[in-house]
Amino acid sequence: MTHLGYLIVGWGVSLAAGAAYAARLITRGRRLAARVPTDRRRWMTAKDAS
Amino acid sequence: MTQTSENATARTGTGSRFTFWLGVAVIAGAVALVVLGFFAAPADDEQRDAVRMIFVHVPSALLTYVAFSMTAVGSLMWIWKRSLWWDITAHAAAEIGVIFCALTLFTGSVWGRPTWNTYWDWGDVRLVTTLILFLIMIGYLSIRASGGDEEATSTRAAVVGLVAAVNLPIVNRSVEWWFDRTLHQKSSLTDGNLEDMTLFTLVVGIAVWAAFFLWAMIHRFRIAWLERELRVGDLDEAIIERRAEALHDESPVL
Amino acid sequence: MLRDVRLVALKDLRIEWRSRVTLSQIVPFAALVLVLFGFALDANRPVLETATSGLFWITVMFVATMAVQRSTAVEINDGARRALLLAGIEPIAVFLGKTVAIAAQLLVVQVLLVAGVIVLYGASVGQWVLLLATCVVATVGIAAAGSLLGALVAGVRARETVLPILLLPILAPVLIGATRAFDDALGSVAVDGWAWLGLLAGFGAINLVLGALAYGVLLEET
Numbered sequence: 001m002t003h004l005g006y007l008i009v010g011w012g013v014s015l016a017a018g019a020a021y022a023a024r025l026i027t028r029g030r031r032l033a034a035r036v037p038t039d040r041r042r043w044m045t046a047k048d049a050s
Numbered sequence: 051m052t053q054t055s056e057n058a059t060a061r062t063g064t065g066s067r068f069t070f071w072l073g074v075a076v077i078a079g080a081v082a083l084v085v086l087g088f089f090a091a092p093a094d095d096e097q098r099d100a101v102r103m104i105f106v107h108v109p110s111a112l113l114t115y116v117a118f119s120m121t122a123v124g125s126l127m128w129i130w131k132r133s134l135w136w137d138i139t140a141h142a143a144a145e146i147g148v149i150f151c152a153l154t155l156f157t158g159s160v161w162g163r164p165t166w167n168t169y170w171d172w173g174d175v176r177l178v179t180t181l182i183l184f185l186i187m188i189g190y191l192s193i194r195a196s197g198g199d200e201e202a203t204s205t206r207a208a209v210v211g212l213v214a215a216v217n218l219p220i221v222n223r224s225v226e227w228w229f230d231r232t233l234h235q236k237s238s239l240t241d242g243n244l245e246d247m248t249l250f251t252l253v254v255g256i257a258v259w260a261a262f263f264l265w266a267m268i269h270r271f272r273i274a275w276l277e278r279e280l281r282v283g284d285l286d287e288a289i290i291e292r293r294a295e296a297l298h299d300e301s302p303v304l
Numbered sequence: 305m306l307r308d309v310r311l312v313a314l315k316d317l318r319i320e321w322r323s324r325v326t327l328s329q330i331v332p333f334a335a336l337v338l339v340l341f342g343f344a345l346d347a348n349r350p351v352l353e354t355a356t357s358g359l360f361w362i363t364v365m366f367v368a369t370m371a372v373q374r375s376t377a378v379e380i381n382d383g384a385r386r387a388l389l390l391a392g393i394e395p396i397a398v399f400l401g402k403t404v405a406i407a408a409q410l411l412v413v414q415v416l417l418v419a420g421v422i423v424l425y426g427a428s429v430g431q432w433v434l435l436l437a438t439c440v441v442a443t444v445g446i447a448a449a450g451s452l453l454g455a456l457v458a459g460v461r462a463r464e465t466v467l468p469i470l471l472l473p474i475l476a477p478v479l480i481g482a483t484r485a486f487d488d489a490l491g492s493v494a495v496d497g498w499a500w501l502g503l504l505a506g507f508g509a510i511n512l513v514l515g516a517l518a519y520g521v522l523l524e525e526t
Contacts, residue, residue, distance in 0.1 A: 001088075002098040003164045010160040011087075014106045014153050015080060018262060021149055022073070025269040029064030032276040036283070129521055182476050189470040196460045202526035206456050209518050210470060213452070216514050217474055220507050224477035227503065228484070 064272035072265045079258035086251040094248075103161035105251055109259035111154040114180070117147030117263065118187065118214075125211030128204055137204045138278075140211060142270035144190050146263060151184045178225045179218070186214045200281065308393045312401025317408060319378055326409050330370050334413050337363045338420045352425040354493075357486035360421055361479050364446070367413050368475070369468045371406050372450040376458050376467075385458065385523065395520035399451060403515070406454075407447035414439050430491035437501055438489060442482040445508035449474050452515035455522045477507050 001007075065073075087105040094101035124140025127133045158177060159169040171177060190210045196203065244252070320326050341359045345351050352359075379385045388398055418435070421427040429435055453471050457463040481500045488497025 002093070003100040006100060006160050006164050007088075007102055010103050010157045011084070011106055013160075014110065014157060015084075017149065017153055018080075021146075021266065022262075022269075025266060025273065026063060026065070029269055029273050029276070032273060032280065033063050036276050036279050129518075182473050185473040186470070189466070189473065192462075192466055192469055193456075193460065196462060196466060198459060198461065199526070202459055205521060205525045206460070209452075209456055209522060212518065213449075213474060213511075213514060216510055217477070217507075220477050220503070220510060223506075224480045224503055227500070228480050 064269045064276070066268075069265055069268050072261060072268075076258060076262045076265055079254070079261060083251070083255050083258050086247075086254055091248045091251040092245050097165050100161065100164040101248070103157055104248070105255040107154065107157040107161055108252060109256045110150045110157065111180070112256060113259050113263045114147050114150040114154050116260075117143040117150060118183065121147060121187075121190070121211050122215035125208035125215070128208040129212070137208070138271055138274045139267075140208065141194055141274055142267050144187055144194070144207075144211070145270060146266050148184065148187050148191060150259075150263070151180065151187065155181060155184060173228075175222060175226045178228075179222045182221050182225075183214065183218060186210075186217075190214065200278070305394060305397050308397035309400045309404065312388070312393065312398050313404040313408070316375060316378060316402060316405035320374070320405070320409060325374055326371070326412070330367055330374075330409070331413060331416060333370065334363050334367050334417055335420060337366060338417070338424055342424060349426060353427065356421050356425045356427045357483045357490060357492065358479075359425075360417055360486060361442075361482045363417060364410065364414060364442075364482075365472060365475055365479060368406070368410060368446045368450055369471055371409050372454040372471065373464060373467060375402055375406050375451060376454040376463065379455075380458055389523060395523045396516050398523065399455070399515050399519035402451040402454070403444075403447045403512075406450055407443045410443045410447060411439065414443070427490050429489060431489045431497070434485060434497045434501070435489040438482055438485040438497070438504065441501055441504045441508055442478050442485075445478050445504060445511055446475060448508060448511040448515050452511065452519060452522075455519060456526075458522075459526045478504060481507070 083105060087102050091102065091105070093099045120143035121140045124133075124136040124143065127136035128140065155177075162171065163169050190207055193207045193210055194203065196206075338359070341355075341363075342352065345355065379388070389395075418429075418439075422429070450471060453467060453474070457467045457470070460466055481503045484493075484495050485497040485500040485504065487493035488495050488500070
């Protein structure tokens with residue numbers, strides 16, 4: 001395979017950045033959710049409330 | 051149906067059953083994309099294997115423009131209709147768009163080195179326009195992060211979003227005139243020069259990136275929602291406390 | 305409404321004239337930048353001559369951010385923004401007035417800068433009409449975008465740093481277009497400067513309309 005170095009860098013950085021951002025979103029969401037009272041997390045409580 | 055398990059996952063963060071399975075699909079899709087992109091799709095006659103960069107570059111570029119369009123629409127809807135939903139959507143799309151845009155620029159230059167023999171070409175319209183858009187959207191995010199009054203920040207950000215959208219055609223035109231030449235392929239999807247397998251892989255790539263975009267949008271939207279709830283909640287509490295204090299102070303006088 | 309525009313513009317210009325900030329700080333700053341470019345390019349005459357147009361407009365961009373900062377600071381102190389609204393002046397008039405004031409200051413600086421590049425960089429003007437038209441038309445666009453973004457960052461805590469981040473990328477087409485038009489006017493590169501003038505006019509028109517529409521929203525809600 002030609003240009004393997006370029007391909008690994010391009011694909012690697014893209015996948016790594018996506019994974020890192022996804023991980024950050026999840027941890028950020030968990031930390032925030034823990035601080036918000038259950039009755040104000042609208043999309044999570046819609047079913048329990050009804 | 052199975053409420054207990056759903057609540058168990060829901061309570062721990064911004065996920066839901068839908069985002070969980072969407073996330074699983076994105077991971078599976080990414081693995082499939084690597085396999086397809088590196089082994090199933092054929093090498094190009096001219097570019098050889100460098101052409102495989104198309105499967106990360108083109109989808110991220112496409113989704114960048116989808117994201118920034120959503121920011122523009124959201125900005126308009128905030129100013130016009132005071133739609134909180136659109137305001138949060140605009141913010142979420144801008145953040146994800148900036149990341150996708152950075153990846154587009156990065157994979158573009160890494161791809162450009164073996165094929166155009168240069169990391170960066172000032173004469174390329176799409177490249178330079180995308181860079182300027184990237185810089186403007188960084189400004190958008192810094193306005194979003196500037197703090198202060200919630201609604202005022204949303205309005206400021208919305209105006210930046212509109213300024214960016216309105217000026218983009220003229221940025222594009224100026225760059226186009228500036229260097230009357232372009233290295234970019236016209237449009238890889240429509241000119242029919244792609245091999246069947248390459249085209250199929252590209253469509254898979256776009257689908258995977260779009261699914262990831264949707265997944266990230268949902269999570270980012272909910273994070274923004276929680277942040278807002280937290281600030282509003284804190285404010286409510288502060289007002290109650292302050293009121294209690296005031297009542298307490300007054301009581302001896304009465 | 306024209307009366308209000310004049311009122312706001314004259315108010316800003318009078319403040320500038322009395323505080324002497326433009327004269328004592330912005331003009332020397334512009335001259336300083338010209339000199340520094342001379343050092344940076346090793347006082348190399350041929351290089352300076354080819355780069356003159358670009359260096360001129362880069363300097364104008366820096367000066368523009370300073371002028372917009374000033375124009376914004378004037379409104380923030382003592383809640384002058386509220387007072388303007390209470391005085392019953394329409395937001396559009398405020399926007400146009402402040403745009404005119406910024407444009408006037410930029411034009412003064414540009415007159416001195418043109419003299420500067422002729423003396424320091426050895427530039428020779430081939431087409432005065434094109435040069436003047438470029439200055440005026442580009443300045444209208446810069447001032448319109450500048451006064452809109454100035455109002456936008458007015459209530460932001462870190463506005464001194466946020467403003468350039470927002471303003472400079474938006475002004476990219478002006479930098480490209482005005483530089484090319486100057487290249488033609490100075491005879492350094494063979495391009496059609498008048499076509500570029502059209503692009504600058506388009507930029508100015510778009511941002512004037514956008515500012516007129518968005519300024520009221522910013523003034524009332526932030």
